[in-house]
Amino acid sequence: MTNLYHNRSAQWIVYALMFAFLAAIPLITNDSFLLNQFATYGVYGMLAVSISLSWGFGGILNLGQGIAFGLGAYGMGMTMQMQSQDPVSNPIPPFMLNNSLDHLPALWSPFQNTALGFILSLAVPTIFYVFFGSLMFRARVSGPFIAIMTLAMLTALYTLILDMQPYTNGANGIAPPAPLKLLGAEIDPYSVASYWIVYGALLFVTVASKLITQSKFGLVTQALRSDPERVRFLGYNVASYETIVYALSGLIAALAGCCLVMLVQYVSPAQLDVNFSIGMVIWAGIGGRFSLIGSMLGAFLIQGGQSYLGDQFLATWLLLLGGFFILVVRFLPKGLAGLLELSLGMIGAHMQPKDASRPQRGAEATSKAEA
Amino acid sequence: MGVLNIHNLCKSFGGTSVINDFSLEVTELTLCCLVGPNGAGKTTTMDLITGRQKPTSGQILLRSDEITSLGEHEIARLGIGRKFQVPAVFRDLSVRQNLEVAYSREVSPFKNLFSYRPSGLNQKLEEILTITGLGGRVETEAGTLSHGETQWLEIGMVLMQNPEILLLDEPVAGMTEGEIEKTVGILNELKRTHTLIVVEHDMAFVREIADVVTVMHMGALLAQGSISEMEANPKVREVYLGDPED
């Protein structure tokens, strides 16, 4: 009856082990290129956690996570760009001059202040998600339509950023000339420091998300993903629960966007590319969307596969990935994490033959112990 | 005036009228059985009370407050709990999790983000597990329960909510004789502290629990009174109970 997979202490141990392993990476290697690449994996990890939270735990099939990711990334790009401009002698970024703007647009001026820039990078996408989410969830838009609406919104935003050439530099994107400066120090994207920043962000995001899923809030979202109607009759305002879980996932994606731009010193509409957002859902689907860590490992696995095998297989890589996804969806609806759950369940059942012969008493004993 | 008052309720779905000028007054701390043939509009009446459907016209008052225009979750918070005709439990959650979700004393999402062990939960959980006899099944996934156990779980969920008024739509459908007997005991215990409206086809069960029986037919009130009055009523015999001489 008892499955180690569902044991909370065991879960926390697995998380601790994974983060211990990730912490060991900079001790093992000092190849700065590799460190930078691993740090980008941390960004993917955050995105996977955000999808697991909204789709796995909240039942919101969110195909437009690039909205928050992209807005966060642009916010960070703008902040870093303005760090290189002098407010008095040279306030206008070069690409704007090329687009014959003769003053800094109002949209950009708050980003002259780094702290305000950070705050806006996180707050704007989150607030956007609150509005867009409450619009959808109050109208009780059902699953497939949420997928369509988030996708449509992502495409609209992508087009908008592409079209606002003078403000966003269109398809060329924004490439801040210098790395991010934090408290007077420059954070070299290829340094151990930037790895630790992303590590810290991922750790924070994962622990916070894990705590959320274990809270009463998390339990209510898990209930409403299968039957929102029933949850309403228990007295919960379903739309506000959905909006909050959606906005929290947006906040995480925005943070991931900030981290990415810190690491690559570049932001472009590619961050809002539809394929990338759908890719995030595939990571979670394969890794196991009901598990934060499963989704994260799914992201590492697939992005790793893409960068190491993708070069060899080229076009067939997408075909392989698609086929793999179909197989997982068909045979493992809970992803690879579900496979682990199944195996641990079978091992658990095997290890306790005595309990199986008298399930009633055994189960009662555990329920008493836990209560 | 009763605790729940329904005045001249009408509901039509795209022209077909399902509830026709239905009025009902439910007295506090009584158990009212709502009976009637299939399609009489019993479930629809519950839908209207709990806000799942909005009436075409008419009023529903909780004491003297109009609740007709409120949302489902607001009505639930006012103390009206409901068990559905088709048992509605969260199939992929465990029995314990189902009951924990139903323990909705605190409904604010912000407070619940930081809530792990709501106060009073364990005590209530123990109490409900004892009443429903699901103590040995707490860690079982609700989707794998038997039909009777699922009914029990949903009754347990309504009890976890601790409502003032309980609406139970066919609570003993699919239960064994023994299980029905146990339900009778619980409902008779509950009506000392709660007001209940129970929809049920099983007349033997109705006889055991009902203080008042309300018979609906084609969306309207046909008759109301004690169980023996209803069984003697020729109109009720004709449309619902079936004349034994046939």
Ligand SMILES: Nc1ncnc2c1ncn2[C@@H]1O[C@H](COP(=O)(O)OP(=O)(O)OP(=O)(O)O)[C@@H](O)[C@H]1O
């Ligand atoms: N959403 C709906 N749209 C159209 N017609 C509906 C709807 N809901 C119920 N009805 C109709 O209203 C009538 C009353 O249905 P209701 O479910 O209330 O009956 P009931 O008394 O609960 O019957 P039963 O004993 O079979 O559960 C039925 O004829 C049904 O077809």
Ligand SMILES: [Mg+2]
């Ligand atoms: Mg019915």
